Amino acid sequence: MLKKIQKRTITAVNSLQKGQAVIMIDDSDRGNYSNIIFAGESITPEKITFMLQNTSDMIYLAMDSTQAQRLNLISNGDAKQGIFTKDRAQIIRMVSSSNTKSEDLIKPDNLFPLIANDKGVLAKNSYTEATVDLMKLAQLNPCGVFCKLMHKNSSIMNTDQLKIFAKTHTIPLLTIQELYLYRLATEKFLEKKVSTPIPIKNIGTLEMSVYQDKYTQEEVIVMSKEYRHNTPLVRIHSSCITGDLFGSLKCDCQNQLHYALNTIHQEGGYVIYLQQEGRGIGLINKLKTYNLQINQNMDTIDANLALNLPIDARKYDLAIQVLKQYNVKKCKLLSNNPDKKNALKNVGIKAQLVKCGSCFNKYNKTYLQTKIDRMNHQI
Template sequence: MQVNTIEELIEEVAKGRFVIMVDDESRENEGDLILAAQFVSPEKINFMMKEARGLICAPLPDERLFRLGLKDMVTRSEDPMKTAFTVSVDARAGITTGISAYDRSRTIEVLADPKTTPADLVTPGHIFPLRAKTGGVLIRAGHTEATVDLMRLSGLVPAGVICEIINDDGTMARTPDLMAFAKRHGIKIGTIQALIEYRRQFDKLVDKVAEAKLPSDTGLWDLKLYRSRVDGLEHVALVKGEISEAPTMVRVHSECFTGEVFGSLRCDCREQLVAAMNMIEAEKCGVLLYIRQEGRGIGLANKLKAYQLQDRGLDTVEANEELGFKPDLREYGTGAQILKDLGLREIRLLTNNPRKIVGLEGHGLKVVERIHLEVQANERNRKYLEAKREKLGHLFRYLGHS
């Protein structure tokens, strides 16, 4: 699928032009026509009605909808995609029935105007506001959040207009249809996944909120606590020695509650954590990042469900897939931002996972050396480690028993 860059989409949106955003095949697998609300016109609404044919909606930030007094359409949504519709609206003044292209354009203008108050709207109506989650596509990878994110990145009022694209025969337009639609109408097209990656690379995602000295079995560390602006999770950087421009030893370690707190034998996480701290201590300089990505990003509850499936014979990759997840959901933008905030640019990475190298380098760090981090396998975690080697590409040199 040949698509445009996010930079190109931002430029188009800022000029008041349509763009198309496509979501993941595992989600809705559809494309929406998107326009900045402040550039709406009857002609553009008519184009949406005639050419895209879907439901015309207006994504807005949660705080904006709160100020407008617009409540959710239902108290308990049964929509599998959790699209957050509010009650529908019309402009109170300047329209007739509310359904024409002119009337809908006018209602969207009113929604986008920062001076609008609840008194300027009536419910129900013919425009459907959508509540975008705080944090945007980094929290929910939907067209609603993608629209508001694009408006912010374009320096515009964070309000948009979207409409699903439907084929002539009434079926949903999928990737080949969307590419043809974009070419036919001269509209640039991009993906929500690319927008997620763009934001992880260029948005400031974390803030340092506290620091303290940490004496431990592996010597004295400087503990620096970072909080995510996206989801509020707190991540730890343990720093040893003085960070300089020289390539620095680094371990990016994902949280493992069961292994590191209770000594679970299902994995090697605790042993890897201790080994990494000892190796950095031996260097007298380095950083250990402790990132809150339990269970390769699926969370503790789902990790425990995966354990149940593993007890029935599935391996760690098959269990994640059985639960509806990709084998590895971890992202490295947060960790990369913390490392760069600490002054690192070139690192010597303690890892067996080639994807971690790709992930960090994709966010502006240079991995000048990969250092093996291997510990002894046991009877309970050998199958887990073999699956990581064979299915996830981890570079174990051996899997000896303890």
């Protein structure tokens, strides 16, 4: 799976390097439309004409924040522009060039400048980020144009029509999700900030390391112990202040954390502590869902949904990045949650699920039963 994604991404990158196009597909549940992308630095009037013939005429000009700030493109332009393709092509090339200065540029009225998040598709599932990410992967100036593919009657192309269009014009297809997984699997964006041994009550000494996401400064804590086998034990634990810290009996979190620390102290491996309280909805919302569970007899899933929150908002990108730091390609994953195993599998890390010490009590039995019945957990 990952090999196929790598191949498709490299084909797309090569196409941009040759001055050709890429078709990017949004495969999320937002409507499945697609955009054609060209590198800004090699745009020509002919390519603009091709875009205008096959797309809506809204041409978006995506760039990274450095280029946008340098050219002062954050506000809307005040100068009048022609709508001719040659004017548009010239402006795109100027905006895409690292030699252009702000004063050289007449602000574009017929192009829509968009500034990408610095973390790209790893932070935001959108065409602006996808366009700039592709330019960076192709080692081109981080600026490109994209435009929504459409039939002449303004209807959006469905997947089959899209494949025919791509084949006819020999343009590679790539989804935003594929680009996301490619970057997650091939890049390293965590920086190790510090590491020190910590003696832990009733367990023993483990090495505590703190890593930081270089884009967002988000921190990840890793408790580790050297291991002799080539398959380490790994626990990816999401923070639960009620359970982990205060010993709440409403969940199994503290049991699992202590079990993992103990086992990893004995056998070696990593506890990766992710700061995504309440399955990623935060402490305030988690406690609100507790009230719904108490007062309205809802289970842990329906309580999230009643607050218009996702059932599980967690991502495992930072855990994957930690495993990349330690060069872990396969592991024994202390977890009952198949989502964690799948997240690792998507980026080529083999994980074998090993049950992680849940303990039933009268306060958490409904919660654990819901995880078995509705979240596919193997407790």
